[in-house]
Amino acid sequence: MPELPEAEIVRRNLEANCLGKSIAEVVVKDDRILDNIDAAFLTKSLKGRRFTSAIRYGKRIFLKSEDLQVENKQVKDERAENQQINNHQSKDLWLTTHLGMTGWIDCLNIPDGERPIRDSPYEPRYTRLLIIFDHSGMAYTDPRLFGRLGLTESPDEFIKQRRLGPDALKMDFDEFSKGLRRKTASIKTVLLDQGFIAGLGNLYTDEVLFQAGINPQAKSYAVNDTRSSRLFQSIQEVLNTAISSGSDFNLLPESYLLPHRHRNGRCPKDGSILEVIKVNGRTTYFCPEHQG
Numbered sequence: 001m002p003e004l005p006e007a008e009i010v011r012r013n014l015e016a017n018c019l020g021k022s023i024a025e026v027v028v029k030d031d032r033i034l035d036n037i038d039a040a041f042l043t044k045s046l047k048g049r050r051f052t053s054a055i056r057y058g059k060r061i062f063l064k065s066e067d068l069q070v071e072n073k074q075v076k077d078e079r080a081e082n083q084q085i086n087n088h089q090s091k092d093l094w095l096t097t098h099l100g101m102t103g104w105i106d107c108l109n110i111p112d113g114e115r116p117i118r119d120s121p122y123e124p125r126y127t128r129l130l131i132i133f134d135h136s137g138m139a140y141t142d143p144r145l146f147g148r149l150g151l152t153e154s155p156d157e158f159i160k161q162r163r164l165g166p167d168a169l170k171m172d173f174d175e176f177s178k179g180l181r182r183k184t185a186s187i188k189t190v191l192l193d194q195g196f197i198a199g200l201g202n203l204y205t206d207e208v209l210f211q212a213g214i215n216p217q218a219k220s221y222a223v224n225d226t227r228s229s230r231l232f233q234s235i236q237e238v239l240n241t242a243i244s245s246g247s248d249f250n251l252l253p254e255s256y257l258l259p260h261r262h263r264n265g266r267c268p269k270d271g272s273i274l275e276v277i278k279v280n281g282r283t284t285y286f287c288p289e290h291q292g
């Protein structure tokens, strides 16, 4: 289930492989993944443009697209003190993506001269959206269709409308600890609330609480300053470690919960059998010994 580290890994991959290439074709294979736009509009809006940057906020990725031809034309037109170019066309347009439960974006490398086309052998399974560049492409795959893709002219506006809290890697500690004190729900529920902190999902929430030695059922307001400071540090540490391990749980440090997060798994810190409970309907693993 993609959380902040997975979204960051996808973003880096997009940045390395999909920027600056002219969009030749947009193929929506399943419009259930579209967020308030139709397939024809998405296709018309992106065709002929290029992605020029990829940013991440929480679990979401925003791909900026620009119409470089219009920009070049604009320069020429300005020189010639000529007519204004079509304003709508020159606007920045961002492709918004939320990977949902099983979404991913693959960058496709296509041998010279071959173009990835609909149902070609280069197209991954469960592709829902295919964007084709001149000699490469990108595929949004999503077996369970919980992800959403859309368009916005402003990521800031988009984030405001969705009432997303600060990004987990950019949140200010004061805001974090004051926020925790105001909440009556369990600490796990609060960390999962994207309106409070954006980026943590079920798995990394268990990991950060495990690292900070806090019981997931503890009331948020009862987490004292020492503990909230430890929790804040754990969030930064765990997320950055997960990103640098490429989100491969086998490459995480020995002392991490995630590789042991299964029935009868043992705490790597003290050897206790991990407990499994539900917190707000979400399966939760914790150590009864050091998170007691």
Ligand SMILES: [Zn+2]
Pocket: 267, 268, 269, 270, 271, 272, 287, 288, 289, 290, 291
């Ligand atoms: Zn333990």
